[in-house]
Amino acid sequence: RKEVEQDPGPFNVPEGATVAFNCTYSNSASQSFFWYRQDCRKEPKLLMSVYSSGNEDGRFTAQLNRASQYISLLIRDSKLSDSATYLCVVSGGGSNYKLTFGKGTLLTVNP
Amino acid sequence: EAQVTQNPRYLITVTGKKLTVTCSQNMNHEYMSWYRQDPGLGLRQIYYSMNVEVTDKGDVPEGYKVSRKEKRNFPLILESPSPNQTSLYFCASTSSLGGSTEAFFGQGTRLTVV
DSSP states (O other), X not given: OOSEEEOOOOEEEETTOOEEEEEEESOXXXXXXXXXXXXXXXXXXXXXXXXXXXXXXXXXXXXXXXXXXXXXXXXXXXXXXXXXXXXEEEEEETTEEEEEEOOOXXXXXXX | OOOEEEEOSEEEEOTTOOEEEEEEESSOOSXXXXXXXXXXXXXXXXXXXXXXXXXXXXXXXXXXXXXXXXXXXXXXXXXXXXGGGXXXXXXXXXXXXXXXXXXXXXXXXXXXXX
């Protein structure tokens, strides 16, 4: 089983659509969880951290289910500017800051 | 402005010619790492450093070296580059203070080895 596995995509959606990204991780000892965004040929940037209680930032909602080792990201009312690759990222936490990345899911929002 | 700076941004070199990609951060972060990104494989960690003079292998260290003589700098060295090291490379730094583990990435170095 891959360490971090994401929907392979790509996703093509119209503006205004709701998009859901799913991710599973294999290491039950993982402690920190993130969604990063990467624009074409650019560096990854943190979109949001993911907490067990779930967290929301505007149109973006992230959820973590530790029992199922599952992470999700929901984008509501998608905009053209949301077009990017979304990376699910898991960290060991504590003194281990190694980030393990999923392969990413490409989202294209169409006018 | 907090940033991670990599140089060069683009490099074309020949097999066997030693090269160094520099990485510098101005955030006083302890943890720095190098990743390579390849189509279909995602980002994979090459080496990391927990602090000055403390480095360790990541998932794909073969063919690479690193050093951490100063906290702000973490260069990636390819002693004898080969075509399979053609890739997009990212340096990242992460703070270990206050529970924050956000990684800040450099802009990337696109390396082609011919």
